[in-house]
Amino acid sequence: MAMNEAAYGALRASAALWAGSSVLITNQRGQVLLQRVTYRPTHLLPGGAVDKGESPAQGAARELEEELGVTATVTRGLALDWVSPAGRTTPPAMKFPGELLHVFDGGVWDEEQIAAIRPAPGEIEAVEFVEPADLPALMSPGDARRALSALRARISGAGPAFLEDGLPIAPTVLDRVGVLRTARARHHFPFHSVPVPKDLAVRQSWAWTFAPDGRVLVLLDPDSGAACLPGGTPEPADHADPETTLIREAREEAAAELADTRYLGYLSDADEPCARVRYAAALTSLGPASVDPATGRTYVRILATPEQALQFFDWGPPAAEQLQAVHQARVLLGIPQAGRQPVTELADSTSW
Known part of the structure; x- marks a missing residue:
């Protein structure tokens, strides 16, 4: 009516x-x-x-x-x-x-x-x-x-x-x-774009791993929502080679295969003398998501621009220097800079 x-x-x-x-x-x-x-x-x-x-x-x-x-x-x-x-x-x-x-x-x-x-x-x-x-x-x-x-x-x-x-x-x-529902680790460690001093032990090896569109792989913990880059801690089988650690950890955590690995530098921690090494690399493929043997978790894999990825972490002022090194390595890898775009989940196997 x-x-x-x-x-x-x-x-x-x-x-x-x-x-x-x-x-x-x-x-x-x-x-x-x-x-x-x-x-x-x-x-x-x-x-x-x-x-x-x-x-x-x-x-x-x-x-x-x-x-x-x-x-x-x-x-x-x-x-x-x-x-x-x-x-x-x-x-x-x-x-x-x-x-x-x-x-x-x-x-x-x-x-x-x-x-x-x-x-x-x-x-x-x-x-x-x-x-x-x-x-x-x-x-x-x-x-x-x-x-x-x-x-x-x-x-x-x-x-x-x-x-x-x-x-x-x-x-x-x-x-x-549930990203950001749990506290971000506060790592305001200085970034050094030089080789690791011989007397400093490497505690961690992480990488900014690029897809062809310029975005990087980020792993999300399904239980806490915490984010991390691919990589992890050295094991005896790595023979004190941080690059070997990185490649092994990327496979175990994310079923990711890397190529053209490039050293960026390391972070130093005054409270615990050690080096946290950073690399850049090109992603070549992702297999089916699987359980990380070190944590027992199956990480959620996403692609984000490096600028988006930084928002998942509290790395303080040194993050700007690390980001500059990341983009310099991206150029050397022949990968374009990613434009602003939505974060994408990678649930299935992918090859580039």
């Missing part, structure tokens, strides 16, 4: 939802900006309700200025979350009808941008950058799920994520494995 305009308008008004915007900002270490506010016991991303007649992007920019004293334009969406009436604990008097909450990408802020923050007095008690794995302990459950989903969407590059109560309706491999 057709409705007149007044009746149709009243029907739509009766189904009205709240609308909100928030902004995901990280520092150069991949930590997330959170606000400690005066009116809630939990931390929040910058953001708030969208005002009447205001677009979600305009609302996000306004909230950044009001809460942080920062003038910015937000143009890239990371997630749109349907927050159901049951998905948020609110006083009954509010009659919360549900909310569409937009999460925008505020980008990666450098030290100068961070120093320019001026928290709103009386509302924002403090601003801090926290590890992604710490979000569930600091935020409400729904807010933490939303922030992690938005962060994974940013890293994945697959486009904005559509969420229901913070969880993707079409999870990516990063969501399924």
